[in-house]
Amino acid sequence: MGYASAMKMIGLIGGMSWESSAEYYRILNQGVRDRQGPTASARCLLWSFDFSEIERLQHAGDWSGLELRMVDAARRLEAGGAGILLICTNTMHRMADQVQAAVAIPLLHIADPTARAIRARGFRRVGLLGTAFTMEQDFYKGRLRDRHGLDVLIPEAEDRATVHRIIYEELVAGVVTGESRAAYRAVIARLVARGAEAVILGCTEIMLLVRPEDSAVPLFDTTALHAEAAVAAALADQSA
Missing domain, CATH: 3.40.50.1860 (Rossmann fold)
Known part of the structure; x- marks a missing residue:
């Protein structure tokens, strides 16, 4: 049997920007520690984009190119063992439905x-x-x-x-x-x-x-x- 944990792995699509992704990481770990005890921390995977590329595509209106990148990141996190998916930015929830349709794990909409x-x-x-x-x-x-x-x-x-x-x-x-x-x-x-x-x-x-x-x-x-x-x-x- 492989390793198993009752805590689901949280998949984070981040780097948009890393300043806020760092806050996600802090809040997730503090939240698990508060609930589970002083040595506990969150099980998570982070896919972190280069935000300069994302920002350029946003302002160019290339939402189809952004969607392809978001779907790819979601699938990679699912393949890596994530059981829950978060898009760590409000703006990129523009393609939340498409991302959810591309994976079997639930996307928690912000x-x-x-x-x-x-x-x-x-x-x-x-x-x-x-x-x-x-x-x-x-x-x-x-x-x-x-x-x-x-x-x-x-x-x-x-x-x-x-x-x-x-x-x-x-x-x-x-x-x-x-x-x-x-x-x-x-x-x-x-x-x-x-x-x-x-x-x-x-x-x-x-x-x-x-x-x-x-x-x-x-x-x-x-x-x-x-x-x-x-x-x-x-x-x-x-x-x-």
């Missing part, structure tokens, strides 16, 4: 634990911050709306451009400035003024910049919620 946490707090109208792709296209907002009944607000065009620029020019490079924090704080305030009861940090790098004190309403960090849901899923059968 929007679902985020929406469940929001609904559990009783909120229905939420602001969404993320890349321009996430804010403007329907693959993310539509899932929040259609599957979870949320009313999603996005910033106005100028604010969207600011949020997107800071992500790609600063946060993916690990650059965090007070000026950019103030800019995000102002964007959040304008969403709240339009009726947002909470705000989704819908890019896995934003948590590097924005803190709870930067918002008058609760913030929902997709990175943490996604990783915590993965820990729960990986350990779900341990008592069986």
Whole structure:
């Protein structure tokens, strides 16, 4: 018999950017340690892209090329023994359905634990911050709306451009400035003024910049919620 563990192997499609992937790794391992004891850690495999290639294809609109790369990574992780799959970025959930169709293991969609946490707090109208792709296209907002009944607000065009620029020019490079924090704080305030009861940090790098004190309403960090849901899923059968 081969080696077996009751903890499922978590497959991570990361490197988009590695700054947020490092946070995934930290949260996964802390979550397992908190549940299983001081020497326990997460069983995981990481496929880490060169983000410069991904970023170039995103801005060129080559979503078919990106889909091919994501499907390839998912299949490699499945072949390596992963029992759960995570795409460690909100934007690349644009091809979540295609990735799920390519593998037999479950893909844990980042929007679902985020929406469940929001609904559990009783909120229905939420602001969404993320890349321009996430804010403007329907693959993310539509899932929040259609599957979870949320009313999603996005910033106005100028604010969207600011949020997107800071992500790609600063946060993916690990650059965090007070000026950019103030800019995000102002964007959040304008969403709240339009009726947002909470705000989704819908890019896995934003948590590097924005803190709870930067918002008058609760913030929902997709990175943490996604990783915590993965820990729960990986350990779900341990008592069986």
